[in-house]
Amino acid sequence: MIERSHLEIFRAVERHGSLTAAAEQLHLTQSALSHAIRKLEQQLGTPVWEREGRQLRFTQAGEQLLILANRLLPQFEHAEMLIAQVAKGLRGSLRVGMECHPCYQWLLKVVGPYLQQWPDVDVDVKQEFQFGGMGALFGHDIDLLVTPDPLHRPGVCFEPVFDYEQVLVVGSHHPLATEAWVEPEQLEKETLITYPVAPERLDIFTRFFLPAHAAPARHKTIETTDIMLQMVAAGRGVSALPRWLVDEYAQKMPVKAVKLGKTGMPKQIFLGFRERDAEIDYLTSFMKLARSIRWN
């Protein structure tokens, strides 16, 4: 009924004082405006302005329309600007899903510079998914998945963004602290502390204990990295974490990293994304930035 064009006419008429002048600004003829308003008046059932000699005076209905125009038109224009930015890939929101607990520390280091580089992109981090990280990616709950195990499926791509070594963490005074590496059997009397994740998704089980048909004495789960390492420092157990993470904590608490097996346990973190999104600049840019972050 009331269309955006009507509001445009009202605003222009108010600004310029006459139909003719308003028409010029709108790149239309005076006649077009006259027709448009006439029709609107018929629909509304009331005149919106009255001629007072040569000039127009808004009626109360007209005043209402004017208020509406001044309130809504800027919103239309703002939205168009926003969408134009979205279209150009300059603005958007990037929802990052995490399937790897300690990676959160790593992500924080990436997000900082990224927000600088893309001031109009909002970054949102999600950590729990009803149907797993892949489900979240397919269901468009997230746009990017940080995971140590890429589950290749049509429609999604994975790119490795960084390599690291998974190590055993022990308290500084632990007997194993001085070993060059540990074998599974050496941990059979230890308490293993992990994040609360199914064992089949923990490399320490799938790639270390199981192949050797060994197992730790006890298995505890803890949600946060800080508490976990405090437990380890207190000699209450051992854990498996990325070396770079342990190195950071080792500066402030008595923990030590020990190689898992003689050759160590190399791991990779991947970023997964929907194939379709491969052209979104602010998304690929995130991956590029992620790869460039170096760890000493």
Place this chain on the structure above:
Amino acid sequence: MIERSHLEIFRAVERHGSLTAAAEQLHLTQSALSHAIRKLEQQLGTPVWEREGRQLRFTQAGEQLLILANRLLPQFEHAEMLIAQVAKGLRGSLRVGMECHPCYQWLLKVVGPYLQQWPDVDVDVKQEFQFGGMGALFGHDIDLLVTPDPLHRPGVCFEPVFDYEQVLVVGSHHPLATEAWVEPEQLEKETLITYPVAPERLDIFTRFFLPAHAAPARHKTIETTDIMLQMVAAGRGVSALPRWLVDEYAQKMPVKAVKLGKTGMPKQIFLGFRERDAEIDYLTSFMKLARSIRWN
């Protein structure tokens, strides 16, 4: 660019989940919507939704449009409702101009019931006009003029709304308080207190003193009725006011009304309005109500 119709489509699609269902609600065909959105997408330079198997998923641009739709459409609808009421004369604002100081007391008695009767009409009272009450009426600064002297001109109508008697007010202990009426000469040693208005617009001068070639000893002006009557009660002067007003104050302070001349001074209050506005219900209703208010 983004039209109201686009927002309608978005809202309907969100509510019903499919183009077909949305089209039905909007009394259009599915094809119409498809075309409309296609064109919008071309203009915006970005798709607004994507097909995901059988159903649609909004893109980020689409989400923006959805937010816009949910914010703006209710405003359009509200404005249309408002204007419909204005058109029917059920809603509006009534700006009342006062050219008669003591009438303010009277107006208050009318406005109360009126606001009850017309809950959607705002009443605004103005008391000062750059070009007089008539000028304000013509200039659309006010819609209704309360005045004791109707100045008939083409385009405006006046209707008497109430008759009263203008009387002299004196303190209860004043020598004149016991008189049945006073003549101009009896006031030649008195101080006359009036509102701050040009003498030629005061009936006490034009209809009482001037015809008798008499005048009061002094003339003071006071803005408010309360202070004026306190001065009179204190014997510091006399004044001319409507009888109904004096009667009200006489209950709480020692003042008395005395007839001006043997026959008294009858007056009328008129309501003036633009001829054009004669059909506005809430305006004529005000006058009708004003006439019906009785004074004991």
Place this chain on the structure above:
DNA sequence: AATGTTCCATGAATGTTATTCACGGGTTAT
């Protein structure tokens, strides 16, 4: 698998609407 249903996209045909053009009447300024 084959079939039917549902939903959307597309292009041509058809209405419908918006806009312009041409004109006339009214108002203001010179």
Place this chain on the structure above:
DNA sequence: ATAACCCGTGAATAACATTCATGGAACATT
């Protein structure tokens, strides 16, 4: 008075929106 300006109106036309008819893709059912 006269000219300049502004608005309203109606007919002609250009632009647009909508429908119709059709086809393809994704599900659901058999």
